[in-house]
Amino acid sequence: AQSVAQPEDQVNVAEGNPLTVKCTYSVSGNPYLFWYVQYPNRGLQFLLKYITGDNLVKGSYGFEAEFNKSQTSFHLKKPSALVSDSALYFCAVRDMATGGFKTIFGAGTRLFVKA
Amino acid sequence: GAVVSQHPSWVICKSGTSVKIECRSLDFQATTMFWYRQFPKQSLMLMATSNEGSKATYEQGVEKDKFLINHASLTLSTLTVTSAHPEDSSFYICSARGWSSGRAAGANVLTFGAGSRLTVL
Numbered sequence: 476a477q478s479v480a481q482p483e484d485q486v487n488v489a490e491g492n493p494l495t496v497k498c499t500y501s502v503s504g505n506p507y508l509f510w511y512v513q514y515p516n517r518g519l520q521f522l523l524k525y526i527t528g529d530n531l532v533k534g535s536y537g538f539e540a541e542f543n544k545s546q547t548s549f550h551l552k553k554p555s556a557l558v559s560d561s562a563l564y565f566c567a568v569r570d571m572a573t574g575g576f577k578t579i580f581g582a583g584t585r586l587f588v589k590a
Numbered sequence: 591g592a593v594v595s596q597h598p599s600w601v602i603c604k605s606g607t608s609v610k611i612e613c614r615s616l617d618f619q620a621t622t623m624f625w626y627r628q629f630p631k632q633s634l635m636l637m638a639t640s641n642e643g644s645k646a647t648y649e650q651g652v653e654k655d656k657f658l659i660n661h662a663s664l665t666l667s668t669l670t671v672t673s674a675h676p677e678d679s680s681f682y683i684c685s686a687r688g689w690s691s692g693r694a695a696g697a698n699v700l701t702f703g704a705g706s707r708l709t710v711l
Contacts, residue, residue: 511702518596518683518702519634565633578624578685578700582633 477502477570481581488556489589496551496584498566507569508549509578510540512562519565525549536560556588592618594686596703603674604711611669611706613684619664620686624700625657628681640667664688674710682706 478501488494500506507526511519523534530542540551551564563583570577593616603609613623622641626634640646640661648654656678658670667686671678685700 509700516599516681516705516707518594518704519685519700520702521700577636577639579636580633583631585631 477568477579479566479568479579479581481564481566481584483584484582485585485587487587487589490558491555494553494556494560494586494588496564496566496586498549498551498581499547500549500566500568501547502568506542506549508540508542509567509569510534510538510549510551511565511567511580513565513583514562522551522564556586558588558590561586561588592686592688592701594620594684594701594703596684596706598706599704600707600709602709602711605675606673608670608672609674609708611671611682611684611708613667613669613686613703615665615686615688615701618686618688620667620688621664622687623661623667624685625659625667625669626683626685628683628705630681634683637669671708674708676710679708679710682708 480499509524510522512522513519522538523532525532525542533539538553540549542549563585565583566581567578595614595616597612624639625637627637628634636649637652638646638648638659640659642661642664646659661667683705685702
């Protein structure tokens with residue numbers, strides 16, 4: 476079965492510092508991996524995805540993620556955090572075993588960026 | 591890009607009543623829609639998958655008779671919470687994928703609605 480783990484409930488970082496939000500995955504085939512962000516009382520917004528190609532994926536709002544097959548990780552990163560980046564971040568994997576229609580989400584990591 | 595509208599964004603109802611939440615794809619035809627439920631400080635849990643014109647497929651543990659899903663057209667899916675109780679209070683989010691002008695819309699990326707917060711008194 477496909478699964479996604481986000482080991483940190485919360486990440487705190489000072490504005491201007493680099494940030495990393497961790498994600499590891501378990502899939503039976505090639506992974507389709509995603510990062511979404513959720514602001515309070517809002518739906519999820521797509522940040523970036525990895526399907527194939529370069530291991531470093533660049534996405535919205537200056538975020539990027541690095542796909543590491545050997546470590547089965549897909550950590551979200553940003554070189555310089557902003558206070559406005561404070562939100563809930565979800566890592567997700569497409570369940571290709573069911574035809575790729577089902578997306579499985581991690582538990583989420585709350586990011587706090589202090590001014 | 592693909593846009594999904596969800597309505598209402600907030601709803602408060604009395605225990606025992608039914609509530610309908612709409613999910614519309616505004617600029618593409620949504621062949622598949624997904625309904626998620628999110629409790630406070632928790633992740634999204636998939637409730638059901640609905641394909642246009644067919645019965646929804648519910649995840650294990652989700653009551654079909656309580657959470658009625660209708661996907662009668664390519665732009666609209668509805669979730670009806672029947673005989674709602676306080677424990678049904680949650681944030682319900684839909685997402686969709688389909689086709690726009692012959693191209694796959696949301697084929698690889700789910701487009702989410704803004705969510706509907708249900709509070710049952």
